[in-house]
Amino acid sequence: MSTTAAPTPTPTQATFKPSYLARAIAAFSGWPGLVVKVAFLGVVNALAVWAATVLADQSNWPAFGVLVLFTLLIDLIYLVPRRPGLIPLKFIVPGTVFLIAFQIAPILYTVNVAFTNYSTGHIISKSGAITAIKENSLQPAQSGTTYAMAAARDKNGDLVLILQDSTSGKTYVGTKKGLTPIPRAAVTLKAGAITGATGYTLVPVKELAAIGQQLTDFHVPIGENAAIQPQGFDTAVPLQPTLRYDPERGVFVRISDGAVFRDNGLGSFVSSSKEELEPGWATHVGFRNFSRAIHDPLIRKPFLRVLIWTFVFAGSTVFLSFALGLFLAITLDKPGLRFQRGYRSIMVIPYAIPSFLSLLVWGGLLNDDFGVVNNLFHVHIPWLFDPWMAKVSVILVSTWLTVPYFFLVAMGALQAIPKELVEAAKVDGGGAFQIFRRVTLPLLLVATAPLLIASFAFNFNNFNNIYLLTGGGPATNDQPIAGATDILISYTYKLAFATGKGNDYALASSIAIVIFFIVATVSGLSFWRTKALESVR
Amino acid sequence: MNVVRSRRRLPYFFVAMAALLVALVVASPAMSQHKAQNLVIWSDHDRLAAVTKVANAWAATHGVSVQVVEKDFGSIRDSLSTVDPATAPDVVVGAHDWTGQLAASGLVLPLYPSKATLAQFPKYTLNAFSYGTAVKKLYGAPVAVENIGLIVNTKLAHVPKNFADLEAQALKFKNKKSGNLAIAVQQGANGDAYHMYPFFSGLCGYIFGTNKAGNLDPSDIGVANKKFLANAKLIDKWNKEGLINSAVDSGIAQNAFLKGQAAFWITGPWNSDTLKSSGLSFKVVQLPAISCQSVPFLGVQGFMITKFATQHGVESQARDLVGNYMMTPAAQLALAAANSRFPANTVAGKQVTDPVLAQFGKASVGGVPMPNIPQMNAVWADLGTAWVKSTKGAGATPARVAFLTASRNIADKIG
Numbered sequence: 001m002s003t004t005a006a007p008t009p010t011p012t013q014a015t016f017k018p019s020y021l022a023r024a025i026a027a028f029s030g031w032p033g034l035v036v037k038v039a040f041l042g043v044v045n046a047l048a049v050w051a052a053t054v055l056a057d058q059s060n061w062p063a064f065g066v067l068v069l070f071t072l073l074i075d076l077i078y079l080v081p082r083r084p085g086l087i088p089l090k091f092i093v094p095g096t097v098f099l100i101a102f103q104i105a106p107i108l109y110t111v112n113v114a115f116t117n118y119s120t121g122h123i124i125s126k127s128g129a130i131t132a133i134k135e136n137s138l139q140p141a142q143s144g145t146t147y148a149m150a151a152a153r154d155k156n157g158d159l160v161l162i163l164q165d166s167t168s169g170k171t172y173v174g175t176k177k178g179l180t181p182i183p184r185a186a187v188t189l190k191a192g193a194i195t196g197a198t199g200y201t202l203v204p205v206k207e208l209a210a211i212g213q214q215l216t217d218f219h220v221p222i223g224e225n226a227a228i229q230p231q232g233f234d235t236a237v238p239l240q241p242t243l244r245y246d247p248e249r250g251v252f253v254r255i256s257d258g259a260v261f262r263d264n265g266l267g268s269f270v271s272s273s274k275e276e277l278e279p280g281w282a283t284h285v286g287f288r289n290f291s292r293a294i295h296d297p298l299i300r301k302p303f304l305r306v307l308i309w310t311f312v313f314a315g316s317t318v319f320l321s322f323a324l325g326l327f328l329a330i331t332l333d334k335p336g337l338r339f340q341r342g343y344r345s346i347m348v349i350p351y352a353i354p355s356f357l358s359l360l361v362w363g364g365l366l367n368d369d370f371g372v373v374n375n376l377f378h379v380h381i382p383w384l385f386d387p388w389m390a391k392v393s394v395i396l397v398s399t400w401l402t403v404p405y406f407f408l409v410a411m412g413a414l415q416a417i418p419k420e421l422v423e424a425a426k427v428d429g430g431g432a433f434q435i436f437r438r439v440t441l442p443l444l445l446v447a448t449a450p451l452l453i454a455s456f457a458f459n460f461n462n463f464n465n466i467y468l469l470t471g472g473g474p475a476t477n478d479q480p481i482a483g484a485t486d487i488l489i490s491y492t493y494k495l496a497f498a499t500g501k502g503n504d505y506a507l508a509s510s511i512a513i514v515i516f517f518i519v520a521t522v523s524g525l526s527f528w529r530t531k532a533l534e535s536v537r
Numbered sequence: 538m539n540v541v542r543s544r545r546r547l548p549y550f551f552v553a554m555a556a557l558l559v560a561l562v563v564a565s566p567a568m569s570q571h572k573a574q575n576l577v578i579w580s581d582h583d584r585l586a587a588v589t590k591v592a593n594a595w596a597a598t599h600g601v602s603v604q605v606v607e608k609d610f611g612s613i614r615d616s617l618s619t620v621d622p623a624t625a626p627d628v629v630v631g632a633h634d635w636t637g638q639l640a641a642s643g644l645v646l647p648l649y650p651s652k653a654t655l656a657q658f659p660k661y662t663l664n665a666f667s668y669g670t671a672v673k674k675l676y677g678a679p680v681a682v683e684n685i686g687l688i689v690n691t692k693l694a695h696v697p698k699n700f701a702d703l704e705a706q707a708l709k710f711k712n713k714k715s716g717n718l719a720i721a722v723q724q725g726a727n728g729d730a731y732h733m734y735p736f737f738s739g740l741c742g743y744i745f746g747t748n749k750a751g752n753l754d755p756s757d758i759g760v761a762n763k764k765f766l767a768n769a770k771l772i773d774k775w776n777k778e779g780l781i782n783s784a785v786d787s788g789i790a791q792n793a794f795l796k797g798q799a800a801f802w803i804t805g806p807w808n809s810d811t812l813k814s815s816g817l818s819f820k821v822v823q824l825p826a827i828s829c830q831s832v833p834f835l836g837v838q839g840f841m842i843t844k845f846a847t848q849h850g851v852e853s854q855a856r857d858l859v860g861n862y863m864m865t866p867a868a869q870l871a872l873a874a875a876n877s878r879f880p881a882n883t884v885a886g887k888q889v890t891d892p893v894l895a896q897f898g899k900a901s902v903g904g905v906p907m908p909n910i911p912q913m914n915a916v917w918a919d920l921g922t923a924w925v926k927s928t929k930g931a932g933a934t935p936a937r938v939a940f941l942t943a944s945r946n947i948a949d950k951i952g
Contacts, residue, residue, distance in 0.1 A: 123642040132643035146651045166652045206600035212853035232857030237649040279643030369784040471727040475922040480946030502638045502911040
């Protein structure tokens with residue numbers, strides 16, 4: 001169908017003049033092409049080198065190996081000379097790289113997350129969680145006393161802390177061995193801060209940052225477990241751990257009553273009385289998320305209703321938009337129709353405006369008491385507040401947004417139907433509707449069936465249309481999460497991010513996989529069935 | 538293009554070498570950059586200039602460098618879970634109701650400011666940033682306090698002495714002309730439990746009770762407690778007379794007040810610039826008490842130290858900046874003024890000169906900090922929906938039923 005193919009040489013001319021396109025491509029052979037190739041390969045290798053350093057820093061060796069392998073492959077494909085087998089690869093590689101990076105890798109990642117417990121409270125690694133629990137278990141002194149602190153060096157140049165108890169006003173020198181009182185007169189104070197101590201040289205302010213890590217690790221032991229720990233550069237606080245970590249058994253023991261907190265296999269330390277230590281960590285939990293989607297009554301109860309509504313929403317949007325778009329395309333197809341271009345341009349406007357904007361504007365237009373629609377026609381239809389009207393509104397607005405797309409598609413597909421077939425049917429005595437049903441429509445569906453299926457799949461997961469217009473609401477009385485216009489994907493979003501425990505990425509991933517199987521099955525069956533239409537020809 | 542065959546090998550060798558050279562040249566700055574070690578602070582747009590000034594002043598005295606990065610406020614909390622540790626922030630600005638989620642996930646470090654510093658802060662600001670199921674700890678340095686108040690257009694109405702006075706004035710104004718609103722409070726189709734909270738607390742409702750240790754108790758849900766249910770029929774009365782209409786959303790409410798179609802507006806200090814530039818004469822007060830005091834939700838914003846500070850080896854510096862320097866009155870005044878909020882530090886609070894801010898400060902007395910436990914996520918939608926259903930106008934659900942449903946749904950979600 002291309003009109004820019006290489007032109008056939010006219011028989012009267014002796015010289016063959018290639019097209020502009022062919023000449024442009026030819027210009028890239030030789031030195032210009034080589035420079036471009038070097039530049040691109042250089043950029044690709046630069047990205048690879050940078051990514052490799054980041055991965056090596058994180059000791060992520062599997063990803064490092066994969067990265068090096070792929071980069072070498074790309075370099076080989078573009079640099080090895082004189083192998084005709086590599087030529088197709090040179091064209092496929094860019095698209096494949098992006099396909100893997102933006103489609104395959106996220107899908108694999110989602111599948112991985114679906115089998116973990118990645119959610120609020122289970123974000124970090126186990127070693128990070130142990131460190132955080134130890135940090136959280138520290139309890140400050142009952143009296144709430146803190147110490148004004150100054151880092152100093154003694155006669156030998158070792159680091160010590162000059163401390164003043166904020167409650168009693170007593171002054172001390174703190175070392176890794178413990179506290180030693182020094183006379184109050186030996187310490188000079190200004191506005192509550194320690195500015196000098198006899199026998200010690202204070203570390204200058206500009207050097208404090210350099211010893212920051214030393215200060216963090218500097219603990220002055222007092223009592224059995226407690227220690228005074230610096231907090232920044234001029235405050236120190238006495239802290240006492242309430243939990244003790246036993247690395248051999250891998251458990252936490254509470255010091256006060258000896259309660260033992262064990263790893264429960266699901267990413268938390270739990271005691272026998274079901275007390276849980278926070279934070280937990282991210283770990284693989286098998287099929288737990290999937291079984292939760294099936295067994296938890298909070299999720300299961302509205303699932304069927306939401307599933308049915310999703311099918312109804314996607315199906316009716318596609319059907320109505322296609323029907324209306326086709327009708328408009330046929331109507332505006334009359335040759336010699338005045339302002340034809342004008343009508344067609346107006347038809348495309350809903351498609352041209354970003355749907356994000358138009359959905360928000362429609363939400364305002366359909367407002368019960370203050371919306372333009374109700375005020376213009378002096379009616380009081382609860383467009384977005386009544387469950388059934390909200391469903392109707394959502395379908396209407398979605399159709400409004402999709403009609404231009406099918407209008408354009410139908411216009412193009414109608415041109416492709418050979419006029420001779422229609423004329424033959426007219427000669428055979430067919431009426432307008434019969435011609436449409438027997439000749440036009442089947443040929444049209446052959447061309448547009450894949451687009452209908454794709455549009456169905458798109459609307460099945462059309463989060464924007466639902467969430468921006470009604471937020472999935474209005475709320476229904478039967479259960480707390482799914483609203484009257486919630487489709488599976490917006491329902492998943494609410495489940496994962498709007499229920500009691502923060503963000504549950506793992507649950508959302510597992511339900512997303514279930515949705516994928518539903519959509520894939522429906523699409524697969526549709527494609528299989530519509531092959532039957534091809535035998536019409 | 539007729540290249541002699543024997544010279545064919547050379548170009549490809551040169552190509553390979555040239556590509557490698559370009560690669561190394563382009564990659565080297567990227568490699569060296571990620572080794573840099575300075576304190577990284579995430580700030581939102583409004584506070585960017587103030588944070589940069591304060592942090593640079595601190596950095597100058599200690600001879601270190603800070604890097605202040607601008608981020609969208611609403612996305613900071615969730616970004617901390619997914620950020621790359623090499624470029625992760627050491628200090629972030631945050632809202633107090635993020636504390637529970639961030640602390641439960643181990644993403645922020647506990648703070649231990651000195652006793653003298655802590656004494657300069659009202660207890661509720663410190664509680665707002667505190668969390669802990671076993672041991673309650675402070676996880677953030679409070680900087681600014683915000684709360685909503687009742688804005689009264691003093692040309693169209695006078696400051697109400699009590700709630701009955703407010704009701705009478707509002708309804709009289711509404712009935713003067715069609716298109717007028719009685720009280721412009723935003724809800725919208727999905728509700729707005731935050732803006733309706735003064736009414737809710739005025740009717741003696743509460744969200745979570747506190748247990749003996751003083752911690753929020755998610756099992757004690759007060760959305761449909763006895764006192765509130767006894768007062769619930771007042772909501773039906775307001776709905777019938779049109780005092781509150783849930784079809785009003787934020788745009789409609791703001792427009793109505795600014796155009797003189799409403800004499801009363803419920804909003805917060807984020808609109809103080811809009812109010813000042815509107816030319817209207819107004820006063821900010823607390824909503825008058827109904828059956829109990831009509832206190833607003835208090836939002837506290839502040840700075841937190843992330844766990845990445847330890848990984849980057851800058852924990853001491855972060856603790857000094859956040860736990861000490863940012864809690865001093867001078868820094869508090871600068872940081873809070875940056876986006877028109879009232880400073881948390883009481884010494885700084887006495888130095889606030891902006892009259893509108895001072896009025897908002899007065900309207901906050903007795904206010905309740907928004908619960909910062911993760912379970913709060915379950916509450917917003919249901920509480921907002923209960924208000925929407927019961928103030929819908931014609932066909933509204935009786936308030937008692939709506940709030941009992943909400944209470945049951947919340948309990949189901951928290952589990």
